[in-house]
Amino acid sequence: MEDTQAVAKKEQPTKKSVRITGSEAVVKCLLEEGVDIIYGYPGGAIMPVYDELYKYQTQLHHVLTRHEQGATHAAQGYARISGKVGVAMATSGPGATNLITGIADAQIDSTPLVCITGQVGSHLLGSDAFQETDIIGISTPVTKWNHQVTKASEIPEVIAKAFYIAKSGRPGPVLIDITKNAQFEEFDFSYEKCTSIRSYKPVPEVQTSKVQEAADIINAAKKPLIVWGQGVILGEAEAELKAVMEKAGIPSAWTILGASAIPTSHPLNVGMVGMHGNYAPNKLTNECDVLIAIGMRFDDRVTGNLETYAKQAKVIHFEIDPAEVDKNVKTDVAVLGDAKTSLSALLPLLNENSHDSWLNEFKKLYQVEFEQVIKNDLNPTKEGLTMGEVLKKINEESKGQAAIVSDVGQHQMIACRYAEFNQTKSNITSGGLGTMGFALPAAIGAKMAAPERDVVAIIGDGGYQMTIQELGTIFQTRVPVKIVVLNNDFLGMVRQWQQLFFDKRYASTELINPDFVQIAKGYHIEAKRVSKREELDEAIKEMMASESAYFLEVCVEKEDNVFPMIPTGASVSDIRLS
C-alpha cells in the first residue's frame, strides 16, 4: 500500500518532466508535433538521434533517401500535398550542405520545413573538426529562421519554435543544428508547443477599411482580373476565392504555384499567367481596369517587364507578407492578412455581378491560342510525340484527380499548362528556385503523405538524372509513385532559348542518355519505353492501373518548343505564339 503510493507520488512529476538524453528529446519533440514521417541520411554527428529513431521506429517512420538533397525535396513534396510541416534530417558537414538546395527551394516557394542537422561537439566548434561546417552561416540567407543548439536543455523550446515558425504566417524552412554533446547530454524533458514569439507577428490583422476600399474598386470595375497564387493554397482559402470569383463574376488566372486551387474546368478559370502561361490572361493583364492579386508576389516570370505591366489598372494586393507589398508592383490598395480571413471579409461587400463581354475576350484569345498552339500540342498530326499529348492521356486516365509533380524545364511548363486539376494541392513543382532534380524525390514525399492519391511525376531527361539515385528510395520503401520521363535527349528549355536567342548554338544541351528502362529495372521498378503514338494510350493505362511504382519513358520530339512565350524583359502584351 505504502509502496504504490510512493510510486504514484514519484510518477507525478515524471509526467511533466522525464530525464532523457538530448537525442531522445529530439524524437519526442517530433512526435509531440505530430510528425509521422521524416526524410534523412545518417552520419557521424547525428548518430545519437538515429539510435533513438531506431528505438522509436514504430512511431516515427524514417525514410532513408539516397542523398540529402532528396531528403529535403521529399519533405517538400510531403508538405506541399498535405499542408503539414516536412521534416528532413542530416549529419554535419557535407550532409548539412547537401540540404541547402532544398532549403533554398522551400524558402522561395514558402514551403514549411524543419531541417535538423547534427554538428560536431561544441568544444570543437570553429576548429575545422572532421565534418564541421558553419551550416548556420551557410543557411542563414535561405532560411526563415535557424538556430544552433549546444545544450540538451535547449532542444524542446527550440524545436517547438522551429515548427511554429515554419508553419505560421508565410511558411518557410527552418534549420536546427544540434551539437553532438547536446545529443548525448541528459536533462529533464518536458514539452510545450510554441504559440507566440514576441518579436514575430506572422499574420497581420486584416484592416476593415482596406477591405472596403478594395470592395468599392472591385464593385466599380468593368474589366476586373484576379491573379491568385500559392497564398490561396497555403491559407486554405480555396472556397473563399471561389465564392469571390463567382459572386463578382471575375475572370481569374493563376501563377504556377497557385495551380489547382480552383478546378481547371471552372468557367471563370482563364488559365496561367507568366512566361509560358496562357495567351489570354497575359495579354489581358494589360487591358483590365482592376488587377486583384491574391497571395502572389509578382515574380518576374509572371510580370515580364515591370515598366509595361498593368500600368492601366488599379492594383489591389491581398497579401500576408508586408514585405511583398509594393516590392515589384505598386499597389493602389494593399489588404494585409491571410487570404482566408481577408477574402471572407471581402465577400459580403461585393455586389453580385457578371462581366460576360469581358470574359468573352478571354474566350476569343483562348481560341487564338488553341488554333496556333494547343491544338498541335494535344492533338498533333506530325509523327513525333508531343509532351502535351502525354499530359492529355494522363488527364483522361486519372480523370483529373492525380497530383502532378513536375521538375523544371519544358515538361514542367507543359505539365502546368495542360494538367487538369480537380482538387487543390495537386500541382507540386519547383517554381521560384527552378530546381532541376526536384520532382523524383518530391513525388516520394507527396505519395507518402497522401497514399490515397495518384501521384505522377513528370520529369525531363536532364532533371531526372540529377536525383536519379532516389529510385533506390522508391525500391526500398516500395512507394507506388508513377514516374514519367519525357525524353527529348536535350536540356529542352535551354535548347529552346539557344534556338530562339543564340542562333541555334546548342552549347552543352544535347544529352547522350543511358537506357532509362534498364536503370529502373535495375531497381526492380516496372518500366516501359514508348516512342510511337499508338503505344502511348496503352502504356499510360498500364501505368495508372499499376499498384506499384512504375516508370514510363516517353520519347518525344527532340526539338519542340513551348509556346506561348514572353521573352525575358518583354511586356506581357508581347507574348509570342510562335
Place this chain on the structure above:
Amino acid sequence: MDTEKELYTVSIYTENNVGLLNRISAIFQRRKINIESIASSASEIHGVFRWTIVVVVTEEQIKKIIGQIEKQVEVIKAYYHRDEDIIYQESCLFKIKSDLLFDEPQIQNIIKEGNVNIVTVNKVFFVLEKSGRRHEINELYNELSPFGIMQFVRSGRIAVTKQEMKISEMLVAFNN
C-alpha cells in the same frame, strides 16, 4: 525622384541572439549595398538590442530593405531616418607621441578649442577622444595629422530619433 541615392540611418530593435548580425548584413550584401557603418548595443529596453546602420541608397531601396529586415523572426522593429530626424554622433580616438604635447603648443590649443578629451597620458604616447559629427572629426584629423598620428580610429554612427519609437508598447502588443 525615388532614384536619387541618399544617406539613411537605419535603427533596428532585435532580440539579442547569435547570428543576427549575419542575417541582417546578408540582406544588404545580397543587394550589393555597402554598409557605411554599423553599431550595436543594448537599448532602453532590457534584453533588447539596438542596431544603427548607415547606408547610401534610394528611398525605394531602403523601404524594401526595411521590409526584409522586419520580416526576420527576431527583429522587433526597424526604421529608417534622414539626418534631420535624428540626433547622431560618432566617436574617435587619436594616439599621438607624448613629446608633441610639450614640443608643439599648437596641440594644446587644438585640444582646448575642439572640445577634445585627453583619455590617458604616459611617457610614450597620449590618447585623445572626441565625439561629434563626421565633419568635426575630420577637421580634428586634419589639424592633428601634420604633427603625426600614431593611430586613429573612428566609431560607427549612433543615433537617437527626435520622435518616439514606442518599442515597449509594441512588445506588449505582440505578446497579446
